[in-house]
Amino acid sequence: MSCQVHVQDLKPGSILEKEVRGGNDELLAPAGAELTEKTIEMLGNRGVASVIVEGEEENIRSKFSEQVVAEVETSTTELILESSRDNKLIKAIIDQSIDYKLRKKLEMPAGSQEAAA
Amino acid sequence: MSQESPLEKLATTVPSLPEVVTVLDRELKKLDCSPQSVETIINKDSSLTARLLKIANSAFYGFATRIDTISQALTMIGLAQLRDLVISASVIQLFEGINIPNFSMQSFWKHSVATGICARRIAIRRGEKNIEPYFVSGLLHDIGRLVLFKNLSAKSDQAIKLTEAKQIGISEAEMEIFKFSHADLAGRIMKNWKLPARIYEVVQNHHAPTSHSGFYHETIYLHVADLIVNLMEIGNSAEGPFAPHVPENVVLFNDTDFELRQLMEEVDQLSHEAFDNFIS
Numbered sequence: 001m002s003c004q005v006h007v008q009d010l011k012p013g014s015i016l017e018k019e020v021r022g023g024n025d026e027l028l029a030p031a032g033a034e035l036t037e038k039t040i041e042m043l044g045n046r047g048v049a050s051v052i053v054e055g056e057e058e059n060i061r062s063k064f065s066e067q068v069v070a071e072v073e074t075s076t077t078e079l080i081l082e083s084s085r086d087n088k089l090i091k092a093i094i095d096q097s098i099d100y101k102l103r104k105k106l107e108m109p110a111g112s113q114e115a116a117a
Numbered sequence: 118m119s120q121e122s123p124l125e126k127l128a129t130t131v132p133s134l135p136e137v138v139t140v141l142d143r144e145l146k147k148l149d150c151s152p153q154s155v156e157t158i159i160n161k162d163s164s165l166t167a168r169l170l171k172i173a174n175s176a177f178y179g180f181a182t183r184i185d186t187i188s189q190a191l192t193m194i195g196l197a198q199l200r201d202l203v204i205s206a207s208v209i210q211l212f213e214g215i216n217i218p219n220f221s222m223q224s225f226w227k228h229s230v231a232t233g234i235c236a237r238r239i240a241i242r243r244g245e246k247n248i249e250p251y252f253v254s255g256l257l258h259d260i261g262r263l264v265l266f267k268n269l270s271a272k273s274d275q276a277i278k279l280t281e282a283k284q285i286g287i288s289e290a291e292m293e294i295f296k297f298s299h300a301d302l303a304g305r306i307m308k309n310w311k312l313p314a315r316i317y318e319v320v321q322n323h324h325a326p327t328s329h330s331g332f333y334h335e336t337i338y339l340h341v342a343d344l345i346v347n348l349m350e351i352g353n354s355a356e357g358p359f360a361p362h363v364p365e366n367v368v369l370f371n372d373t374d375f376e377l378r379q380l381m382e383e384v385d386q387l388s389h390e391a392f393d394n395f396i397s
Contacts, residue, residue, distance in 0.1 A: 087365060096374060
């Protein structure tokens with residue numbers, strides 16, 4: 001099992017499931033490496049957002065009520081004209097945008113969401 | 118003499134690029150152009166120099182070493198790419214002081230910066246080497262909206278209403294009202310600036326990439342980046358619902374869900390810093 005973790009949430013001792021590459025496609029850390037505090041700091045400095053480590057993947061939608069998920073789904077889907085939603089890549093982008101917004105919601109303390117928009 | 122078209126008239130309301138870009142271009146065409154001569158030109162503009170160094174040291178590039186001078190930046194980034202970066206870092210000032218009722222300039226530039234970053238990151242993922250033009254075209258892809266709103270605000274509002282009423286994309290709505298789209302207008306402005314076709318054609322076609330046009334892949338990257346940033350709702354370019362045109366046979370990712378998630382995180386993380394570095 002593998003899961004994707006934000007660099008700022010990484011814990012020393014985690015094992016990289018996939019290699020990490022930088023903005024110029026240079027190798028920053030190989031697959032199988034055990035993360036140290038120093039490596040984690042380096043990854044942050046090099047602009048890496050998240051990495052894949054060994055562990056269980058969490059389902060972000062399960063952390064919200066059906067109603068909240070449905071609201072984000074509707075408001076996101078409505079940004080696209082109805083006639084153009086039936087496309088594999090577009091569906092995937094809509095889906096990932098919904099997850100992205102839910103993850104952002106989880107990171108932000110309640111009440112501050114308006115200000116950040 | 119032929120009469121100036123409304124499109125051309127609007128395009129000429131936008132000032133020309135900052136002088137440093139023109140001087141730099143002249144220098145780059147010289148046979149004896151050197152990193153030193155380029156550094157001298159850029160250093161004359163101290164605020165631009167400071168901005169460029171800040172960007173060179175930011176996560177936008179993610180270099181391991183510190184860059185303290187323009188000549189170091191040149192070594193790391195390359196001459197042609199630095200020239201593109203100079204455009205990105207200096208062009209927004211041309212639009213300063215524009216005040217449009219019910220239109221947030223902040224939000225507009227946020228959308229633009231994030232789209233540039235997203236297009237650039239897609240290009241990196243696809244193994245492209247010359248990536249700076251993607252940022253320039255992303256940053257400038259909607260300047261036509263700005264010029265339309267500023268000069269023809271009532272008709273621009275009408276265009277947005279039309280997208281909802283007729284369930285059509287903004288470009289189609291603009292074609293009905295103005296007989297040209299904001300993408301055509303931006304393309305013309307950038308052509309007047311003598312930017313390369315690789316940049317202005319991509320912007321001109323960013324709502325309707327077709328395989329008949331040149332720079333097809335570049336245009337697809339920008340179009341998809343625009344779509345992603347719209348859906349992530351980073352900033353806003355006041356376009357109404359988005360009408361994507363992504364052919365089914367386009368392959369942008371190997372592991373689509375996984376790469377999209379990473380891409381969105383990169384865009385989210387890089388946009389805030391880049392927004393401060395490029396805009397303020």
